[in-house]
Amino acid sequence: MTDATLPFIPSLDARGESYLDEGHTVTSWLTTTDHKRIAILYALSITIFFFIGGVAIGLARLELISPTGWFLTSDEYNRLFTLHGIIMVWFFLVPSIPTTMGNFLLPMMIGAPDVAFPRLNLLSWYLYVAGAAFTVYVVISGGVDTGWTFYPPFSSSYSHSNVIPAAIGVFIVGFSSIATGVNFLATIHMLRAPGMTWLRLPLFVWSMYAVSVVMVLATPVLAMSLLLISVERFFGLPIFNPEAGGDPLLFQHLFWFYSHPAVYIMILPAMGVVSEVFAAFARRRVFGYGFMVFSLMMIAVVGFMVWGHHMFVAGQSATANLVFSFLSFIVAVPSAIKVFNWTATLYRGHIGFEAPMIYALGFLGLFTIGGLTGLFLASVPIDIATTDTYFVIAHFHTIMVGGTVSSFMAGIHYWWPKVTGKMYNEFWAQFAAITMFLGFNLTFLPQFIMGWLGMPRRYHLYPDVFQIWHILSSAGAVILAAAYLMPLFYLTWSILYGRKAPPNPWNATGLEWQTLSPPPKPNFLRPPRVDADPYEYHDFGRSEEIGGEARARPQGGPT
């Protein structure tokens, strides 16, 4: 019950002791309600699942070097890509930034001692673990072969694999998302520090707000549709089964009504992170703050109205296709605006090239490529030609994996000193960032090409004319894997032997930098008061005339 009442004003005797020193036992971690420790728990769990999902697709990519396959059966291949999809979407990408950086930083950025419901926060992690346990069971007991999309009637009547445990795992982890979303919404509404008005919120907080809205509204629909699939499969209740008069397209509508917004669940937080990083490393106010906020909310809202673009060839009406095509073009506008604004943020800055900035620039590149290829797919005729081919695979990996993981890594490096109190090795981090960008493009640019040429997705065996592209892509995947593994080593090294980090190593303006590194349990020794806009890296409209650092004005500090 220690945190039940959430003293907003930390007790006067709050010691300057780091949250990491509040207990060193396993129990102290597993029963913690400190948002920072829960963030660490999440970070460890999603990292484990990221690498499980990565191994699954690594094996599949290795198999694809040969058009006739060489060490997997078709059933094994189908299980590998399904596992990859389920794990990466629900056990890595969806929770990635919100549950780690969101949990850790959201309260700090608004000057709060914790989230609004600390125990709900811990519960959400346990829900994640419960869902993950089902998924691990699926892996051990032979896998599932429906693809991450669970389309009936294949999933409900024809598949001979563990559909129900897989669906239950995703069902449960969905509630973890909902809990996080509710928590963040309440936190942002209720716990902002004095002076932290809505238009003083850092863009990361706005992105957490937008993503929470989407999580809370969309995830229940996923839960519903997976429940219906399980009920149909287990009890034989006719819901989607056409032989009993059911409609398999209904499932696709329900599924994409969640899963399209889910793409925004992955990318909105990424936008928030890079906004912080661009401002801090260009020493500039984010260009067009108001437009950036508006764009985030526009994307969150319009993102709910475009699910039908996943179904242009599914058998929905031509009129529906046109409407969804139109809305898909519309939802691309705010994303384009954000790209222009990030670029313009560099203008007249003092641009530094530390690792977070390189990752953020990688995000910008991949997000632009992914976004522009989204325009191709929003056009009905091109979508008809390229959907269910590698073009779509490349498109959504570029935007939601390339974008989100680049941004995730940018955030990890940017806030690493704050979270751990240690500096990482700059050279290795820069090297990993560049390697990741190159590896990513080598993996997915060939996939764009072979997709347009006609290579369908989810193919174990394929016409040999596409082999050269598959080999290039697999080679890229090797580089990418190296880029993903490197941080494990140099970041671990930094925890053990890294230089001690000062409270504000980047001279950044956010509230989270106005306290110790690592922060004490109540985040701030005294409650902060906010008296400035975010990103005041320079006086409005100008930066220092002559080179060197402009003087940054922090958003506020302990009063």
Add this chain to the structure above:
Amino acid sequence: MSLDQFTTAASDYAVKVDHLFYLISVLSGLIVALITGLIVVFFALYYRGSRRPRGEVPERKTHEIEIGWTVATVFSFLFFFWWAASDQITALVPPKDALEIHVIAKQWMWRIQHPSGAREINELHVPADTDVRLVMTSQDVIHDLYVPALRLKQDVLPDRYTYLWFEPNRTGIFHFTCAEFCGTDHSVMAGRLVIASPQDYARWVSAQPQGDDLAHQGATLFRSLGCSGCHTPDSTIHAPDLHGLYGRPVQLADGRTITADEAYLRDCILLPGKNRVAGFPPLMPDFSGTVDEGQVVELIAYLKSLSTDQNDTTQGAAR
């Protein structure tokens, strides 16, 4: 296998899709070049430590820039939409008097039925310069007929008809395949699209093992299943007359009006309770489980022939 079997644009529509693709590619390339260029210039001028003066950007100007590129983006996206949609709208209207070929998908093969009665598996012969309309259904899970050379793709659903139409403008052998994940052997559920000249197509059809055409096969079924017992004008049992039914609007018992297309006829045979016709008692037996997809196709072909060719096949059935 050569790449031409995938990349050749084998219809005018496919050429249009390619043009749209190139248009968006070029414009996307320009946008990427613009952003990359700006970033490189900003790096060169404003890297940390550069001595370049950083002057003022007035707030008003900031807003003008912001609104400027917002509007530019909106208009260029609307232009893309207009271009793509106009391509699509012209392709929306199914051609009249198209050659109708039935496609039945099942794990993991394609069965094709030509109107002449000719059947093939994993191979689809069509005449060039002719409107072809595929009427497709699946016997099990969702499949998807994907013909890269036509830039076309359509999901094939169980218990429902979906359609694809195209007019091939060249002869040759192309690839088609399944694009919706359908289980173990999804990746080998492929076949050849053979576009022949109309003469060669006719020759190919006549060289097939001769049987009755689809409509005649349907007429035989219509009798053997006992349909003709009720659905004749002089029957004692009150059942709708099926002459000229296809393509006509039908008034249903629940007040809806529905056009009697393939899907409607199919539902009437397999799910008679779904769309009951106004003015008739619910006596129609349920034929699901009795007839397979191929036989439904034959029955429908027969019913359609009742609307087009009154003299020939009708008599065969009425007796």
